Amino acid sequence: xxxxxxxxxxxxxxxxxxxxxxxxxxxxxxxxxxxxxxxxxxxxxxxxxxxxxxxxxxxxxxxxxxxxxxxxxxxxxxxxxxxxxxxxxxxxxxxxxxxxxxxxxxxxxxxxxxxxxxxxxxxxxxxxxxxxxxxxxxxxxxxxxxxxxxxxxxxxxxxxxxxxxxxxxxxxxxxxxxxxxxxxxxxxxxxxxxxxxxxxxxxxxx
Numbered sequence: 001x002x003x004x005x006x007x008x009x010x011x012x013x014x015x016x017x018x019x020x021x022x023x024x025x026x027x028x029x030x031x032x033x034x035x036x037x038x039x040x041x042x043x044x045x046x047x048x049x050x051x052x053x054x055x056x057x058x059x060x061x062x063x064x065x066x067x068x069x070x071x072x073x074x075x076x077x078x079x080x081x082x083x084x085x086x087x088x089x090x091x092x093x094x095x096x097x098x099x100x101x102x103x104x105x106x107x108x109x110x111x112x113x114x115x116x117x118x119x120x121x122x123x124x125x126x127x128x129x130x131x132x133x134x135x136x137x138x139x140x141x142x143x144x145x146x147x148x149x150x151x152x153x154x155x156x157x158x159x160x161x162x163x164x165x166x167x168x169x170x171x172x173x174x175x176x177x178x179x180x181x182x183x184x185x186x187x188x189x190x191x192x193x194x195x196x197x198x199x200x201x202x203x204x205x206x
Contacts, residue, residue, distance in 0.1 A: 021056055064117065
């Protein structure tokens with residue numbers, strides 16, 4: 001095997017191993033929470049040694065930042081997938097809003113981990129900055145895949161495109177927090193989604 005092929009094989013194996021650690025970390029953190037999860041717990045879940053985890057991530061903070069990135073990537077991919085499916089711009093926006101709600105309502109592992117990291121950000125400046133960067137990217141995504149399409153349909157924003165996504169995310173996250181302690185019954189959910197859609201469209205005018 002040539003040196004180039006050997007290095008490529010090693011890089012691929014290293015990338016796969018790194019992804020394995022991140023997946024194990026998300027699964028473990030979602031199930032146990034930050035306070036009850038150690039590097040050893042993550043290593044055990046990944047089927048690796050603690051040293052192997054530290055080979056990829058020098059510290060727990062670095063691991064958590066990469067976990068945060070991975071969680072955001074998974075959620076973003078879900079929203080983009082439903083938005084890119086065939087349909088009118090309005091259909092696509094409805095599906096995107098619904099998917100953003102579903103990941104929160106169902107408390108998928110990635111969303112549970114992000115909630116844990118949000119609490120940690122109060123004491124950890126590195127995580128606070130990483131989470132802030134992730135939120136800015138989420139707002140940019142809403143503008144790109146949703147709000148710009150409303151403008152193309154002839155709607156004019158009542159508020160700036162920097163403010164609108166903050167309001168949408170704040171509404172979704174607030175509903176999610178309420179739902180976690182006071183579950184929204186199924187018979188109310190359809191009306192809630194209609195109201196959420198109407199609230200989002202109210203940020204625009206013909």
